Amino acid sequence: MGDNAAMSAYQVPVDPTKVSGRRIVAVIIDVLIVYLLSIAVFAAVAEQVDTRRDLCSDATNEICIDVGDTVYVAEGGDAGLVSGASLAVNVAIFILLRGLTGATPGTLLTGIRCVREDGRSPGLIKATVRSVAGIVDYLPCCFPLVGFITMLTTKGHRRVGDMAAKTFMVRSRDKGRPVVVPGLTPAAPVGYAAPGYGAAPYGAPATTVPGVGAAPTPDAQWDADRGTWVRFDRGQQRWYGLDRVSGDWYPL
Numbered sequence: 001m002g003d004n005a006a007m008s009a010y011q012v013p014v015d016p017t018k019v020s021g022r023r024i025v026a027v028i029i030d031v032l033i034v035y036l037l038s039i040a041v042f043a044a045v046a047e048q049v050d051t052r053r054d055l056c057s058d059a060t061n062e063i064c065i066d067v068g069d070t071v072y073v074a075e076g077g078d079a080g081l082v083s084g085a086s087l088a089v090n091v092a093i094f095i096l097l098r099g100l101t102g103a104t105p106g107t108l109l110t111g112i113r114c115v116r117e118d119g120r121s122p123g124l125i126k127a128t129v130r131s132v133a134g135i136v137d138y139l140p141c142c143f144p145l146v147g148f149i150t151m152l153t154t155k156g157h158r159r160v161g162d163m164a165a166k167t168f169m170v171r172s173r174d175k176g177r178p179v180v181v182p183g184l185t186p187a188a189p190v191g192y193a194a195p196g197y198g199a200a201p202y203g204a205p206a207t208t209v210p211g212v213g214a215a216p217t218p219d220a221q222w223d224a225d226r227g228t229w230v231r232f233d234r235g236q237q238r239w240y241g242l243d244r245v246s247g248d249w250y251p252l
Helices: 001-007 021-047 076-101 106-112 125-140 145-153 160-165
Strands: 047-049 064-069 070-075 112-116 165-171 221-223 228-233 239-243 248-249
Touching: 001 076, 021 070, 021 112, 021 145, 070 076, 070 160, 070 239, 076 125, 106 112, 106 239, 112 125, 145 160, 160 165, 165 248
Parallel strands: none
Antiparallel strands: 047 070, 064 070, 112 165, 221 228, 228 239, 239 248
């Protein structure tokens, strides 16, 4: 009786966008990948030159790096190759990969994803808008101070790029589900089961569904999208769906 009462208690959903710490680690990983790949291309084409030449002052078609008393320079076409490779890596990671899958190497390792409000991957257009507008997040001078402040102070923990593209960063397990942020996004409709957003469902559970019958357990809710009953298992801390043929519950 007590367990059923606890299972039936409606709670405010947990904000799935509270992943700021993971985001910071993911950014560090992604930036390091871009940097290391760019350095690898530079190392492959650069030449060691006379350190007495001041090559890093006014040249616009050169990329140079000082390593101790040695200067390495990529000139002309080689400099263009390094710049092009760096741009290609950025596009591949932050537009193609993120747009199509919602992930980058950093977010894959930290267990978060970039999604639209409906929980799907952002797509190439939104990923492009997010990256271009996200340049503001890296002010001042490539240090992401703006992005850090907005991520910590806005509802949904969104940076400028997120707000421009209308995207969110959520835990991997929340990808594919509508993003529910109290006070920002629409609440789930009455009777809708929202796995992962809290220890119990919110909204009035449908105890009887026309053409289907009564709920198999007091805490079950009808999920029209899945065409079956779903329930939250407090002990396992996860949602289960009902196999209506076998009568068994399976993890969602």
